[in-house]
Each structure stands twice: as structure tokens, then as C-alpha cells.
Amino acid sequence: MQNLPHVDETRGKSILHRIWYSIFRSTPLPATALDRSQAVANNFFLHIHSAKVGERTLRFKTTLGLGLMTFFTFIILVVTGILLMFYYVPTPEQAYDRMLDLRSAVFFGSFLRNLHRWSAHAMVLLALLHMMRVFLTGSHKAPREFNWVLGVVLLLLTLFMSFTGYLLPWDQLAYWAIVVGTAIAGYAPFVGDEVRFIMLGDTQVGSEALLRFYVLHVAVLPAVLVLLIGWHFWRIRKDGGLARPREALAASAAASIPVPVPVPEPKDGDEPRNKDEPKDGDEPKDGDEDGGDGSKEKK
Amino acid sequence: MSKIETPDFERLPVNPDKTYGLMCVVPTRTEAVTIETEKQVLSWPEGLLRYLLVFLALFVVLSIISLVFNAPLEEPANALHPPNPAKAPWYFLGLQEMVSYSAFWGGVGIPTLLVLLAIAAPYLESKPGGEGVWFHSCRSAANWTFLTIMGTLGVLTLIGTLFRGKNWDFILPW
Numbered sequence: 001m002q003n004l005p006h007v008d009e010t011r012g013k014s015i016l017h018r019i020w021y022s023i024f025r026s027t028p029l030p031a032t033a034l035d036r037s038q039a040v041a042n043n044f045f046l047h048i049h050s051a052k053v054g055e056r057t058l059r060f061k062t063t064l065g066l067g068l069m070t071f072f073t074f075i076i077l078v079v080t081g082i083l084l085m086f087y088y089v090p091t092p093e094q095a096y097d098r099m100l101d102l103r104s105a106v107f108f109g110s111f112l113r114n115l116h117r118w119s120a121h122a123m124v125l126l127a128l129l130h131m132m133r134v135f136l137t138g139s140h141k142a143p144r145e146f147n148w149v150l151g152v153v154l155l156l157l158t159l160f161m162s163f164t165g166y167l168l169p170w171d172q173l174a175y176w177a178i179v180v181g182t183a184i185a186g187y188a189p190f191v192g193d194e195v196r197f198i199m200l201g202d203t204q205v206g207s208e209a210l211l212r213f214y215v216l217h218v219a220v221l222p223a224v225l226v227l228l229i230g231w232h233f234w235r236i237r238k239d240g241g242l243a244r245p246r247e248a249l250a251a252s253a254a255a256s257i258p259v260p261v262p263v264p265e266p267k268d269g270d271e272p273r274n275k276d277e278p279k280d281g282d283e284p285k286d287g288d289e290d291g292g293d294g295s296k297e298k299k
Numbered sequence: 300m301s302k303i304e305t306p307d308f309e310r311l312p313v314n315p316d317k318t319y320g321l322m323c324v325v326p327t328r329t330e331a332v333t334i335e336t337e338k339q340v341l342s343w344p345e346g347l348l349r350y351l352l353v354f355l356a357l358f359v360v361l362s363i364i365s366l367v368f369n370a371p372l373e374e375p376a377n378a379l380h381p382p383n384p385a386k387a388p389w390y391f392l393g394l395q396e397m398v399s400y401s402a403f404w405g406g407v408g409i410p411t412l413l414v415l416l417a418i419a420a421p422y423l424e425s426k427p428g429g430e431g432v433w434f435h436s437c438r439s440a441a442n443w444t445f446l447t448i449m450g451t452l453g454v455l456t457l458i459g460t461l462f463r464g465k466n467w468d469f470i471l472p473w
Contacts, residue, residue, distance in 0.1 A: 036341045046347070053346045055338040065353045072354045076361065096375040114365035122361060124390050135420070135445050138429040138438050145421035152417045159390060166388050175376035176385035184387070184394055184406035204378065244431040
């Protein structure tokens with residue numbers, strides 16, 4: 001059975017103490033390195049993050065904090081978006097009136113809508129700047145190619161997220177922006193009209209389009225976005241943290257990962273050291289000992 | 300000498316007091332023990348408190364903007380009264396500007412190629428070097444290509460946003 005120190009630690013303690021440990025499994029203000037590592041590793045929301053992080057990673061110049069800020073605008077958008085959902089009805093008859101209600105009848109309604117809209121613009125801008133940072137620091141290169149691809153998909157989803165939200169106020173600005181935007185999709189050869197029809201649910205921007213954009217905006221796209229953001233973060237960790245200069249990379253390898261020592265190949269005529277070892281060209285056997293231990297040696 | 304020697308017990312006698320002994324010397328590279336290790340800090344509190352500060356700063360800035368500037372709200376949507384010009388959201392105005400030259404290439408062809416190029420970029424730029432360094436000299440060709448594309452899109456977006464008026468004619472914003 002796994003060691004459960006919290007059970008012993010909390011025995012005989014106050015009910016608040018026991019409730020805290022039942023949730024967090026670590027002290028509220030961890031002071032030792034062990035407790036501090038566990039505060040991260042034992043937390044559901046933080047466990048995707050490593051317990052330690054390179055000092056260089058935290059320097060402002062390294063990332064300018066752009067990816068983090070993009071994520072935080074998304075958090076603000078989810079919270080303000082959910083609050084706005086309580087007041088919004090996605091029909092051409094009601095949508096615009098609900099905007100007026102937000103101004104006049106809802107407590108902090110204007111602020112809520114303003115924050116949602118400006119955060120949405122900020123998210124698009126920050127995602128673009130984050131993409132530029134990653135490219136200009138060469139951080140998209142191997143082994144992080146796929147995380148870059150995920151990032152490109154996330155950027156497109158962010159644009160589509162913003163675009164679908166743009167229609168919802170159902171004012172002249174929203175309506176004609178979507179007319180123009182979806183007309184661009186209609187220029188695709190062969191499938192253009194079909195794509196446009198699928199987006200709008202009609203040949204015109206009307207009630208069907210409003211409903212479709214609403215469902216995409218509040219359910220489908222956020223769900224996909226949350227999934228891909230999780231994947232994006234997980235890959236940062238699996239790719240060994242942020243990209244770093246070659247010298248620092250060697251240093252980090254020396255610090256944490258045991259470097260396999262290459263053993264020289266026996267020359268012709270020598271007895272093979274291990275007769276079971278597959279020779280060059282042999283198929284690797286099932287249960288290849290290199291599988292998954294992360295210390296695969298390059299030849 | 301690349302041969303693995305069998306233990307040379309004559310030259311390297313076994314010490315009976317020890318459970319280990321020197322078996323052979325392998326002429327090869329070993330761990331880079333002389334390199335200074337990368338300085339690491341604990342995520343809590345060094346990292347997470349910084350993240351919190353970034354969040355608070357961002358939230359304060361966005362809140363101030365939201366208190367000062369109201370989100371635009373025009374007249375109710377009316378399919379019979381198109382504004383002139385009708386503009387897409389700002390991030391698509393680069394596309395709309397290109398569409399004014401060629402509907403297919405501006406709206407579909409070039410955007411598709413750019414997305415494919417973006418996805419392919421890390422696979423095309425396969426030569427290692429310059430990772431984690433701003434504007435590394437060995438990557439200047441890639442960086443200039445990227446900046447040229449982004450700059451062109453930025454200029455087109457600015458033109459579409461500020462310099463286009465009625466009938467998509469060129470205007471000056473001032």
C-alpha cells in the first residue's frame with residue numbers, strides 16, 4: 001500500500017486541518033523543498049507543471065510572458081463568457097435587446113461585456129505575438145515541431161472563436177462583418193458555396209447562422225480549445241521545457257538526465273560482448289529495452 | 300584502442316577488502332561533468348508567484364481598458380442597409396484587403412498556403428542551431444522570411460483598417 005503520511009499527520013487535529021489535508025495533501029505554506037515540490041505535484045491543476053523550473057525560463061526576456069498571457073486572457077474570457085451567457089439569447093429578435101439590457105439593467109453589465117470583448121482582441125493579438133516570439137527564438141525547431149503545429153491550430157481556433165463571437169451582439173457591425181467574412185469562405189473553389197452554407201445554415205446571415213455561431217462559440221470551440229491547450233502545455237513538459245541554447249541544454253542534461261555512455265563497437269574478429277544483442281539490420285525484438293525509458297542512445 | 304579488455308588482474312589486482320575493483324579503462328566520451336549545471340528553482344513559489352503577478356497585471360490593464368472604453372454597439376442588424384464599406388473583424392482585414400485584388404487568391408489561396416507553410420516551418424527548417432536565442436545569426440534567413448511575411452500581413456491589415464473608406468477606396472485616416 002502507498003504511504004499516506006497525511007492520514008497520520010492529521011490524526012487528532014482540528015476539523016479544518018483535516019479538511020485541508022483531505023483536499024490538498026500538502027501544507028498551506030510549504031517551506032521545505034520537498035513540501036514545495038509536492039505542493040505542485042499533488043495539485044490537480046498544477047501537476048502538468050514541473051516541480052522545478054530553469055531560472056532562465058522565468059526570466060522575462062526569454063518569453064516576454066506572451067504564452068502565459070494568452071492563456072490568462074482565455075481564462076478571463078471563459079469566466080466573463082459564462083456570466084454573459086446568463087443574459088444572452090441567440091435569436092435575431094432578442095440578441096440586440098440583450099446587449100441594451102447589459103448596458104442598462106445588468107449590474108456591471110457594460111464592464112462585463114467590455115472586458116469580454118477587449119480580452120478577446122487581446123487574446124488574438126497575444127497569440128500572434130507569442131507565435132512570433134517562438135519563431136524568432138527558434139523554439140519551434142526539433143524536438144518541438146509538433147507543439148508548434150498545435151500552436152498554429154490553436155491560433156486558427158482562436159481566430160474562429162473570436163469570429164463566431166463577433167456576430168452575437170447582432171448589430172450592424174457584427175452582421176456585416178460576418179457577411180464579409182463568410183463571403184471570403186465562399187471564394188473557395190468547388191466547395192465554397194457549400195462551406196458557406198454549412199457555416200450559415202442558410203444562404204444568408206440570419207437566425208440559423210446566429211444559432212450556429214452561438215453553439216460554436218460557447219460550446220464546441222471552447223471544448224476543443226481547452227483540450228488542445230492542455231495538449232500544448234503537456235508537450236512543453238514532454239519536450240524538456242522551453243527551448244534553450246545548446247550550452248544550456250548540455251548543462252541541463254548533466255544536471256538531470258543520466259547521459260548514456262556509448263560503448264565502442266567491437267571490431268571484426270572480436271567476440272560479440274552479448275550474443276543476444278541485435279546486430280545492425282536486425283529487427284528490434286518485442287519489448288525493446290529502449291522502449292519508453294527516455295534514454296535512447298543515438299548511433 | 301577500441302577493444303574492450305578483459306579485466307587485467309595482474310595489472311589491476313583485486314583488493315580483497317573491497318567489493319568492487321577497477322576492471323578496465325574504456326577510451327570514450329563520458330558525462331560532461333565539467334559543465335556547470337543549469338540553475339533551477341522551485342516552481343512554487345518562484346514560478347507560480349510570477350505567473351500570478353503576470354495574471355494580475357494583465358487583469359488590471361484589461362479592466363482599466365474596459366472601464367474607459369466601451370465595446371462598440373451600433374444600430375440593430377439590418378440586412379437591407381449595408382454599411383459602406385462593410386468591414387470584417389480587424390484580424391481578417393488583411394485578407395479583405397487581399398480579396399480586393401483577387402477574390403480567390405486573397406481570400407483562399409494565399410491564406411491556405413500561409414497556414415500550410417506555418418505548419419511545415421519546423422520541418423523545413425531542420426538544421427539544428429539557434430534554439431532559445433533571440434535573432435540567432437545562424438537563423439537570420441528564416442527569421443527575415445518570417446518577419447517579411449508577418450510584416451506584409453501587418454501592413455495589409457493596417458491598410459484595410461485605417462486607409463479604406465467608401466467603396467474600398469484609398470483614404471487617409473486623418
